[in-house]
Structures are given as structure tokens and as C-alpha cells.
Amino acid sequence: MASSLPLARRTQLTGNRIRERRLVLGMKQADLAEAVGISASYLNLIEHNRRRIGGKLLVALARVLAVEPAQLSEGADATLYDALQSVARDQAGNLDAPPETDRIDEMAGRFPGWAALIAAQQKRIAALDAMVEGLRDRIGHDPLLAEAMHEVLSSVAAIRSTADILVREADIDAVWRARFHRNLHEEAERLSTRATALIRHFEPDAAEADARAASTPTETVEAMFEAAGHHFPEIETQGRAAIPLVLSRAAGMEDPATRALGERWLLAYAADAARLPLPVMRPAAEAAGYDPALLLGLGQGDVALVLRRLATLPRQTEAVSGAPPFGLAVCDGSGALIFRRRLTAFSIPRFGAGCPLWPLYRALGRPGQPEVSLIEMPQGARFRAWAVSQPAAPTGFGEAPVMQAVMLLTPVLDASVTESQPPAIAAGPGCHLCPRTACSARR
Numbered sequence: 001m002a003s004s005l006p007l008a009r010r011t012q013l014t015g016n017r018i019r020e021r022r023l024v025l026g027m028k029q030a031d032l033a034e035a036v037g038i039s040a041s042y043l044n045l046i047e048h049n050r051r052r053i054g055g056k057l058l059v060a061l062a063r064v065l066a067v068e069p070a071q072l073s074e075g076a077d078a079t080l081y082d083a084l085q086s087v088a089r090d091q092a093g094n095l096d097a098p099p100e101t102d103r104i105d106e107m108a109g110r111f112p113g114w115a116a117l118i119a120a121q122q123k124r125i126a127a128l129d130a131m132v133e134g135l136r137d138r139i140g141h142d143p144l145l146a147e148a149m150h151e152v153l154s155s156v157a158a159i160r161s162t163a164d165i166l167v168r169e170a171d172i173d174a175v176w177r178a179r180f181h182r183n184l185h186e187e188a189e190r191l192s193t194r195a196t197a198l199i200r201h202f203e204p205d206a207a208e209a210d211a212r213a214a215s216t217p218t219e220t221v222e223a224m225f226e227a228a229g230h231h232f233p234e235i236e237t238q239g240r241a242a243i244p245l246v247l248s249r250a251a252g253m254e255d256p257a258t259r260a261l262g263e264r265w266l267l268a269y270a271a272d273a274a275r276l277p278l279p280v281m282r283p284a285a286e287a288a289g290y291d292p293a294l295l296l297g298l299g300q301g302d303v304a305l306v307l308r309r310l311a312t313l314p315r316q317t318e319a320v321s322g323a324p325p326f327g328l329a330v331c332d333g334s335g336a337l338i339f340r341r342r343l344t345a346f347s348i349p350r351f352g353a354g355c356p357l358w359p360l361y362r363a364l365g366r367p368g369q370p371e372v373s374l375i376e377m378p379q380g381a382r383f384r385a386w387a388v389s390q391p392a393a394p395t396g397f398g399e400a401p402v403m404q405a406v407m408l409l410t411p412v413l414d415a416s417v418t419e420s421q422p423p424a425i426a427a428g429p430g431c432h433l434c435p436r437t438a439c440s441a442r443r
Contacts (some may be wrong), residue, residue, distance in 0.1 A: 015048060016047075021067060047401035085113060085429075087169065155187045220262075223250075230328075236277075240270040290313075303370045330406050349429060355428045366392060367389045367391075378428050389403055391404070
């Protein structure tokens, strides 16, 4: 049976977040209790971690407190959580007291503006570090730069020698003095020209390096998908013909590499939409309670297709019914993450590998065998995960298949749902950020 410690910790964090959010809004406990239809004493028990909370009451509290329910039950957004963990790790050696990484959720809940500012500063520092490293590498290995610097130093040496002669030799013949003056003028012009050329040599590429460090093609394309909620109505109705329109409206697609990557991902989206159209997928998913196990027939044997399409359904809002929050991670046969839909409180690293214990990687060792697992993250949040590994494309006779694994995730908010289930997998966001120091799979 699963340990009750993580569940208790998650409940405690939920109560803390409710209290912290209420205090941030300057709301009295009695006013909040009245707004959601419970007694002040019961709310006090919740805020002091003596009562579990979930379902309609959690949604009602989130609505009054003007936050998403997941922010109360699961804590800081995974991207923000990763950034603050990264700051703590990188700067720990420069501080007298180590940062309290176990209180990241509390800080993000009480001071969301400061937390976002710290994360933004960390991203900017990382971008500048990457730019400096690129320039350092270029200075050491660029042959054009080496030649230009040699020419600049030669002009500087010539100017210095000529000026030294003019200063030390007062009785130089007028003709020779004129020649030395002409040499000074010519070398000064050469120096100016070469210095200007050096500036032009650096400026465009330095700007491009800064842009690349701040936002890589992968990050830009992921931002396009996130802005659309991973759902593109034009492609759903018009197919691949709508891709140029989608790309024209997205920011950052001027770069050829970024545009090519965006087009490739959108073509894959269009292919999935054509094979499993939204008018078929959406009502079937709603009738099945968005359970992939009940929708496998729609994919006609392609389990990964069903998982990917669930991750592209329109999300549920207060005004419109829709799919629950889904996250998605796709990796190739080497384990490299090639596509992701991030989910609150579940960290999917942007660079590097994920947690070796994720079902995503376990599926690579059992091709074609779908599996469902329960994952528990270090901060206590739990997720249902469906994973499968399949060939990425059809292969011919005698050709080795190129494998691709897909993992679909959704949060488990009700602790009672998992009490009779097998123990959860104690996983993390990847060894680079994971606080589980005693994990046997840690690299």
C-alpha cells in the first residue's frame, strides 16, 4: 500500500495555499467561508490541514480566490517550479544559507510576482551566459577574426613606431617628415576600416546568438502550441492547407529553422486530425470519461494516436465543458524528448532527459504494449500516466523500425481514488532537478 506521507504533505500544502491566497487578497476567513457555503470553523480546519479537500469545494474555493484549482491542489506551475529549483541549485554555493527548496510552492503562492521575476532573471542570466560562451568560443576559433585582429595589431604597431620617430627625431628632413605624416594618415584609415569591419563581423551574429539563447526554435514552436492550447481549429476543419495561416500568425517564425520545425509539428498534428477527426473523437472521449482504455478502438490499433489526440482536445473552462488537463511527452528511441505539453506540477524538462522511472521510458523496453501507471512527484502531486512505444513510421522488409514512445498524463486530485490502487511510482522531473537524493535510478 502506498505511503500516506506524500498524501498528507499534499493535503497540508493545499491548506497552506488556500490560506496564503486568501491573505494575499486581503479576505477574511469568515467572508471566504460564506462565499463557498461552509462554516468558518470548517474552513479553519481546512486551512490548518485537518480536513481533506477536493471536488466541488476545491473548485468553489478556487473560483472565489480567482485561481485555477490545480494551483491550490498542486502548487506552482511546473515551468516556474523548475526555474526556481534551477536558481537554488546554481546559486547555492554563493549564499551563506541554502535556499529553502521545500518551500518553493509556498513562495510562488504568496509572492507570485517575485517568483516570476526571479525565474525571468534566471532565464536572462542563462541567455547571457550562453551568449558569452558562444563569443568566447568564436574568439578562440574564428580564423577570420584572428586575421582581422592581426591586421589591427599591425596597424597599431606601425602608427606607434611612426609616432615615436616623429617625437624623438626633431631634425628630420621635411620630405621624410611629410612621408611619416602620410603613413600615419594611411595607417589610421586602415585601422578605422578594420575596426568597423570587426564591428560588422560581430554585431549581426551577436544579435542572432542572443535571440537563439533567449528562445531556441524548439522553445518558440512550443510557445506557439501553448498559446493555442495545443488545439488548432483551422487545422481540425481545413487540414494541412491551414498550416501556412497558423504559421503566419505565430510569433518568431521568421527564422527558417524555427518555421521548418513548426511546420513539421503542425503536419503531424494535421495527420492525426485527419485519421481521427474531432467530430468523432470529442463525443467519444466525453462519453468514455476521457479514459484512453475505453477509446483504443478509435485508433484501430494505434494507441499512440489516441493518446496524442486526447492531448489536443479543447480544455474545460467555467463556461464550456471540455477535456480535463492533459500533459504529453514524446521521446524517440534514444530517450530524447522531442515533443511535450507541459502540465502544472509535472515537470517535463525542456533540455536533457526526463526521469528514468517514467513509464515513457519503460514503454521503450516493451514495444506495442500499452500500460497505465500512477506517478507521484516529489512535492506530493499524483498523476495517472498512459504510455506506449510504437514505430514512428511504417518500415519495409528488413528495415529496423524507428521507435517512438508517447506518455499521456492527467492529475489525480481525489486521494480516495488511488487508495485501492498499486503503489505509485516515486518519480521526479529528471535527475538534474530532482530532490530525491536516495533514488536508485539517480544519475
